[in-house]
Amino acid sequence: MGNIHMPVAICSQAPGSNTTRLTLPDMLAARAARNPYAPLFSDRSTQWTGAEALDIAARRAGSLAAQGVGRGDRVALLCTNRSEFMEIILGCAWLGAIAVPINTASRGLQLEHILRNSGARLIVAESHLVDAVYALDSTGLAAESVWLIGQAQSAAPAHSIRSVPLPPRAEPVEAAELADSDPLAILYTSGTSGLSKGVICSHAQFYWWGRHTADYLGVTAGDVLYTCLPLFHTNALNFFFQALTCDAELVVDRRFSASGFFDALVETKATITSVLGAMVPILLSRAVSPNERAHRVRIALAPGVPGQFQHEFTERSGIALLDGYGSTETNFVIGAHIDAQRPGFMGKLTEGFDARVVDEHDHPVPDGEAGELIVRADEPCALASGYFGMPEKTVEAWRNLWFHTGDRVIREADGYYRFIDRQKDAIRRRGENISSYEVEQALLSHPSVEIAAVFAVRSELAEDEVMASLVLCDNATLEPLELIQYCEPRLPYFAVPRFLDFVRELPRTENGKIQKYKLREAGVTESTWDLEKSGYRLKRS
Template structure:
């Protein structure tokens, strides 16, 4: 595909519409610098920088032709493939707001996201459309579904106008977009409530690309490989690392322990990305020749325990860099390989300020644990709030600092170490899980009276999901039956691994369940374990 003269002429006619940190400006600058060099690939299709510019303008044209306007929200239920990035670029060019949804979302969680986002259009892979049809459509704003791939007999529903993904249209000029205009709404699991839609402006992704790419040492010609899902910040920001640093991003469909190093060799990757649980999984497999045949020099590896890092580097020849960032913030900590210290998130990156504080937002001494709060020097390098949740926004950004909810320790030499989460959240298989959302599904079972969900330690460096259940009087329930009830209503990674049934759960005087007591007890000899039951969850 060649960059059309139309797009170039439209840019020349409207220079005032482009800010240096918006997606249209970044695409145009990349096309001008290295338009013929590869920018993005899903393993079967490759886009150059010029291709990406044209794809953005043409997909924006098809969105506009179907009534999507600047500021409209477009939901996206799609895995790692070119259509995902095509919709992201099209929305960003038009000034619409893309809402990527975890493809494992089901039931109440998915219904909440579609309602809260206000999206009237959903773009979805054909095999995922049935999970939308299973929802109650009565109060959802959703009106239309565009289906990627061939629609099936189950793809259509009388509740929504359903058509195949329209072809790209004639290119259109970029919308009037500023650095602070919303680019995406990314949903993170709530810690004590519903999932929050994080409003991410255009400039935030520019700074993700600059800061993370800088720490990894990304240079022109690098090949970045990720098998992490594009609907999360980690992988989506890797596209911007490639965009602003003249590199090439290759995405794999999903993580495969047996195929990970093969993918690094086949893509000729020089930089890659792993999560905490992936490293012990890879180290637990027999060594293969491709563990040393790749060209990867460094990997972004947040949350990998320090004792695994040296073993992984010695065995595979890949330096691991930890760091700290969240959907609401940016790549605020890390540093390059020379500054890396196993077991630490690194030092504060330039352009950010941090404090470690007590419950009154007063700083604690170095070496003492407290909550990490953050600020940024550059405008719009952090998210601008939570969609439709003004109270939660004020709470998180109180006193003009973003409150992470994470307990950390700052050492006297400026290195930060993660301790634990203050929030009632669970981190499993690289996913954030809201205990509240899991509890709501459990409580919807007719036999369940009370339910408490919390994290217990995993051998893979993250968490496992445990639930303690109180049954209604006279009811009996087999653990596996409860798991099967949860399976179509929750993402597979949120289905509890451990189940205990108790007649009475510990409560405060005002009736709130005391989860800290349940955590202290944890897994016992009588706890039912899904892993040893022989049943395997369906990962769709």
């Protein structure tokens, strides 16, 4: 590997223990020293051992340094799940540069905003995605060049940023002297409620993400972690740090395939995986296949899976589902080991974190009452440090020295937390607060409903009305009034949707989140069914 400065090696630490130098170069060095030849990462065509990952980090850092990238510089990454993605992450970390993974669905104003806000000097993009960069007006962007992964499918316009093929790895360079608090990545929020904010995530935050998640999942040496979720989000990227610190391997696929999911688990010999809430009902809607039970997976990280699907999925697939709470800005703040999971609840507070449920003035509310979840960490740098280039948003979110999650939750007397809604998804109608999440759960419990999104629209009376956009199961038919009558015994009368829209699909981010702001913008259309115009009157008893 040449004359490389080797970081101080660290050992795997139990959550809550004290340690120093929780940087990615140190984690790589520790893994290479402990278990150099065991697989660490694979994209199903390329595989690295721990020792190879250490070498790749130093050599990719060499090619970045030759481009003029140095400590604190930002490198934008527009790339799907493949080895080059992780290679850029490792190279940036080795130099002390900051990776900026971008949602591959970003286009136009959103992409331009991310590039301007981050001030990225270099863009690394897959050839089939680079046209989104070429389409931008590069005037005023800090980016000096684009490194292309793969053969370009079209020539760059004359006004665009200069593009060149991804350079080969160079001679290794010494690792930067880093602190745990140094930024490793800026992860942009999905933009479901407005302008994307760049969350500044430190090396130590990713370390603690990996350690806490691995503890809840029971990751041990030799485990094979599989994800098809995008690496540009915390969920999947956290899996790399689990594998790195626990002597396991991470295998990634480019995207989720309902027809191929269980086949992939078998082919990769996975023992642990990750699913999102929407994936589980989609998988359950398919016919049973032999590979649903032929895999070795024992547990899946499964945040946000509706309670009514958890038992059915585990019974059918043999995979236990682990719920919990975390966000890009925070960590695995709330959770429970699998034997302490409770359907419909996120779990209890994770050791090393503090949380409160508060009212609009940050005063704690009693157990059993809904309020906003605010959190802080005991370990230094276990939470994000703010929003890049947005000091006013940082001050707003971290006011009173607590991070305000924007999520409404209830803490029960026994310490278990239950998610109610996003603050901005709360609906106020007829003087009553309505949880869109709770209405969605009622709609989803109908056997013909596969996906439901509930949101507020304005009524003629200048208050909120409840609207639901629905995707039905394959070959299912459902009359709107039939669904309303189904909801009546399951919801307060004021929470029963007035408006129903039956659609083929819902707008989503690349990570599978429903983009409710797009549904709100569309609002009531000609195809929308209106309860008030149907002549039916809800029972109020």
